[in-house]
Amino acid sequence: MTVQPTPASATPEGGHLLELRDLHVEFRTNEGVARVINGVSYHLDAGETLAVLGESGSGKSVTAQAIMGILDTPPAFVRSGQILYQGQDLLTQSEEQRRQVRGKEIAMIFQDALSALNPVFPVGWQIGETLRQRAGLSRSDARRRAIELMDLVKIPGAAKRIGDYPHQFSGGMRQRVMIAMALALDPKVLIADEPTTALDVTVQAQIMDLLADLRQERDMAMILITHDLGVVAGVADRIAVMYAGRIVEHADVRSLYKAPAHPYTKGLLESIPRLDVRGEELSTIKGLPPNLMRIPSGCPFHPRCPYVQQVCVDVVPHDLVLGDGRTSACHFAQEVRDDSAAR
Amino acid sequence: MFRYILRRLLQMVLAFFGTTLIVYALTFAGQGDPIQALAGERPVTPAQRAYLTEKYNLDQTGVGGFFYRYFDYVKDLLQGNLGESLTGRSIGDILQQAWPVTVRLALIALAVAIIFGVSAGVIAGIRRASIFDNSTLVLTLLVLGIPTIVLAPLAQYFLGVKWQLFPPTAGSDPTFYALLLPGIVLGSLSLATALRLTRASVAENLRADYVRTARSKGLVKRRIVIVHVLRNSLIPVVTFLGVELGNLMSGAIITEGVFNIPGVGFNLFRGIRTEDGPLVVGIVSVLVVVYLVSNLVVDVLYAVLDPRIRYE
Numbered sequence: 080m081t082v083q084p085t086p087a088s089a090t091p092e093g094g095h096l097l098e099l100r101d102l103h104v105e106f107r108t109n110e111g112v113a114r115v116i117n118g119v120s121y122h123l124d125a126g127e128t129l130a131v132l133g134e135s136g137s138g139k140s141v142t143a144q145a146i147m148g149i150l151d152t153p154p155a156f157v158r159s160g161q162i163l164y165q166g167q168d169l170l171t172q173s174e175e176q177r178r179q180v181r182g183k184e185i186a187m188i189f190q191d192a193l194s195a196l197n198p199v200f201p202v203g204w205q206i207g208e209t210l211r212q213r214a215g216l217s218r219s220d221a222r223r224r225a226i227e228l229m230d231l232v233k234i235p236g237a238a239k240r241i242g243d244y245p246h247q248f249s250g251g252m253r254q255r256v257m258i259a260m261a262l263a264l265d266p267k268v269l270i271a272d273e274p275t276t277a278l279d280v281t282v283q284a285q286i287m288d289l290l291a292d293l294r295q296e297r298d299m300a301m302i303l304i305t306h307d308l309g310v311v312a313g314v315a316d317r318i319a320v321m322y323a324g325r326i327v328e329h330a331d332v333r334s335l336y337k338a339p340a341h342p343y344t345k346g347l348l349e350s351i352p353r354l355d356v357r358g359e360e361l362s363t364i365k366g367l368p369p370n371l372m373r374i375p376s377g378c379p380f381h382p383r384c385p386y387v388q389q390v391c392v393d394v395v396p397h398d399l400v401l402g403d404g405r406t407s408a409c410h411f412a413q414e415v416r417d418d419s420a421a422r
Numbered sequence: 423m424f425r426y427i428l429r430r431l432l433q434m435v436l437a438f439f440g441t442t443l444i445v446y447a448l449t450f451a452g453q454g455d456p457i458q459a460l461a462g463e464r465p466v467t468p469a470q471r472a473y474l475t476e477k478y479n480l481d482q483t484g485v486g487g488f489f490y491r492y493f494d495y496v497k498d499l500l501q502g503n504l505g506e507s508l509t510g511r512s513i514g515d516i517l518q519q520a521w522p523v524t525v526r527l528a529l530i531a532l533a534v535a536i537i538f539g540v541s542a543g544v545i546a547g548i549r550r551a552s553i554f555d556n557s558t559l560v561l562t563l564l565v566l567g568i569p570t571i572v573l574a575p576l577a578q579y580f581l582g583v584k585w586q587l588f589p590p591t592a593g594s595d596p597t598f599y600a601l602l603l604p605g606i607v608l609g610s611l612s613l614a615t616a617l618r619l620t621r622a623s624v625a626e627n628l629r630a631d632y633v634r635t636a637r638s639k640g641l642v643k644r645r646i647v648i649v650h651v652l653r654n655s656l657i658p659v660v661t662f663l664g665v666e667l668g669n670l671m672s673g674a675i676i677t678e679g680v681f682n683i684p685g686v687g688f689n690l691f692r693g694i695r696t697e698d699g700p701l702v703v704g705i706v707s708v709l710v711v712v713y714l715v716s717n718l719v720v721d722v723l724y725a726v727l728d729p730r731i732r733y734e
Contacts, residue, residue, distance in 0.1 A: 149637045151629075181640035194631035198730055199653050209639045244729040260639070 094166050095122035096300055097146070097185070097268055102160035104138070104145055104324075106371075107153060113371040115141050115155070117324040123268065128294060128301040130311040130332075132347070133321035136368050139304045142321075143270045146302075147187050148177040164268075182209055186266035190273040192253035196245040202256045203229070203241030209263040228259040232289060251282035255289070262293065269294070270302045275310060287314055308351055312336065317404075320344045323369050323379035329398075330405040340399075340407035340416035342384045378409070386411050427722065434714045439496070441710045442703070446492050449699045495703070504704040507693070513704035516689055523596060524685035527678070528670035530598075530605025532663065535612035540659060543620025547655070548647065550625055558621070562614035570607065574680040577607050591682040604681040608674050612666045619662055623655040630654070657727045661720055668716030672709040 104116035116138045123129050131139045144150045146162055148169065162169040164184065169177060189195040197205060206228055207221035216224060222241065229237035232255040245253055254274060261269060271290060275283035291314050294301045303315055311318060311332065318335050320328040320343065328341035339345040346364040366383035369375055375382055381391040390410050398406040401416065409415060457466055457474050466474075475481050482490045498505055504513035546555040565573075581603055582590030588603035627633070628651055636646045675687040682688075686705060693701035725731045 144634075147638050149634055178640050178642065181638055183640060187638045189631065189635060191631065195635045197632040197636070197650055197654070199657075199728060208641070212642075212645065213640055246730050257635075260635075264640075 096125045098122040098163040100161040103158040111372045121319045126298045127316045130303045130315035130318045137321040138324040183264040185268040186261035187270040188257045188261045191277045192257045201242045206260045232259045268300045272304045328407045338416045338420040340412045341409045445706045507701040508698045520686045531609030534609035535616045539613035539616030543617040546621040547624025565614040570676045608677045627651045627655045664720030668713045
């Protein structure tokens with residue numbers, strides 16, 4: 080079966096552009112099985128930005144790599160679930176069909192652009208490779224288009240720098256090269272996996288602005304993966320907070336910032352240093368993220384949670400629907416939200 | 423880059439004088455009576471003694487005499503005159519006959535290492551922990567563990583004498599076929615090292631972040647391996663093979679000795695055995711130059727292959 084480029088209208092009526100349903104991913108290692116993703120569901124509509132928030136090891140990057148189909152198998156195995164893109168389950172497709180989706184429909188940029196770019200090829204060649212291999216452009220056309228793309232991501236002197244190697248660029252410029260490469264085939268979804276983590280604060284803001292502008296101009300949908308709440312606020316429409324391979328809270332940005340409904344989110348927000356509050360010691364979330372080979376019983380956050388009760392140890396909380404499309408996987412979601420709102 | 427090469431060439435001049443001086447000193451400085459050593463057991467007549475003293479500048483004694491003779495030697499060497507061996511043959515002529523044989527042997531050995539070592543290494547690196555990977559591991563460890571002095575006679579006996587698949591010895595002016603078995607024996611060590619090196623390098627690069635990027639671009643797996651991974655993985659392998667070619671060119675004393683190949687190593691061995699000082703020094707001086715040049719070529723090649731390395 081050949082894959083035809085599906086027009087955007089192919090998305091079923093009322094369906095989402097991209098939807099994850101109850102995704103489970105595990106890593107089978109010699110030391111045992113680590114359950115990295117435990118039933119993640121989220122969706123993305125055309126043109127919107129979803130931020131996926133969580134600390135290292137929460138499974139946010141693995142989820143993204145599962146969508147792209149670039150997990151290293153072994154050790155990673157998708158155990159169950161669905162990844163629907165325009166109504167089609169990517170997980171049931173052949174490797175060749177999935178390859179066609181990569182770059183053209185869903186593209187991805189990575190955290191560390193220096194190691195994510197191939198060190199021995201010029202950046203122009205690497206951007207052009209996608210165009211030559213996937214869109215069948217000639218060498219000279221690909222080169223011309225690569226310069227346009229480098230202009231688009233505001234790399235100064237693009238035509239002159241096309242022959243330079245990744246190590247000859249600054250961190251911010253390298254990430255721009257990555258973005259140019261990801262945009263080469265006009266994808267409908269861009270997954271940005273911690274795109275600014277390796278960068279200086281001022282450069283971070285520039286890259287986030289660039290991503291936001293590009294997203295708007297091209298009407299792309301974007302999944303922004305980050306552990307940095309500050310990065311999210313200005314860019315995202317909705318936020319999904321991940322903990323131990325689960326989505327623990329899901330809300331639009333404004334209401335989540337105003338009144339988080341999960342103790343973990345609340346803890347994250349309270350641990351942001353605030354310039355307007357003096358003299359108070361910065362609060363932290365006590366304890367460490369769980370070992371994914373031995374996830375705690377009940378609510379996986381219970382050993383670190385200030386709201387913990389016996390029920391949290393015994394029963395895995397379901398997503399509690401709070402209205403306005405908000406959910407929180409906490410037995411005491413209402414109380415936490417009211418607490419937060421009263422603060 | 424140009425300045426780097428220039429500086430390296432200047433360093434090579436120093437290295438050349440340093441090594442030839444050491445070799446010359448090791449060979450000649452400790453000799454008691456070189457003329458008696460030359461004649462062996464037989465008595466030396468005063469006329470012969472006078473002639474040889476004149477010929478080899480032996481009338482100058484002590485450290486001053488040693489340096490006088492060394493600079494005399496270097497002066498001839500720089501004019502391309504390697505002098506005569508004690509048997510009266512021109513060392514230049516000896517090398518002219520020996521070199522082509524050694525170069526052919528070295529190229530066969532290198533070809534064996536590249537064709538089998540690198541390709542098996544790539545496959546083993548891609549299919550880590552497969553039967554293929556494990557069997558190459560055992561085989562290479564075996565080869566690396568057996569010294570040439572054992573491997574060469576074994577190969578000669580079984581493949582040459584018992585099963586008669588190859589000529590057991592090469593003899594003067596050997597054919598390609600006659601050099602094949604010695605070439606394989608000589609190359610087996612380079613092969614094993616090249617295989618291990620390639621395997622490790624491919625395995626490491628397959629896990630690199632840029633491979634993940636290449637996959638997310640939707641490239642086919644073949645292209646990712648052949649273009650992206652191989653280009654990176656072969657940087658250390660090419661460097662190793664370059665240095666190895668320098669080693670192989672400098673002659674293989676054991677292999678050439680066992681298979682009776684009249685190459686550079688064979689002549690060097692004969693020079694050492696017959697205490698032919700001028701022959702040993704002459705050959706080693708040329709080997710030093712070969713080695714220095716091949717190392718320079720490798721360093722330049724390294725910069726060409728890996729753009730991150732630019733010598734300034």
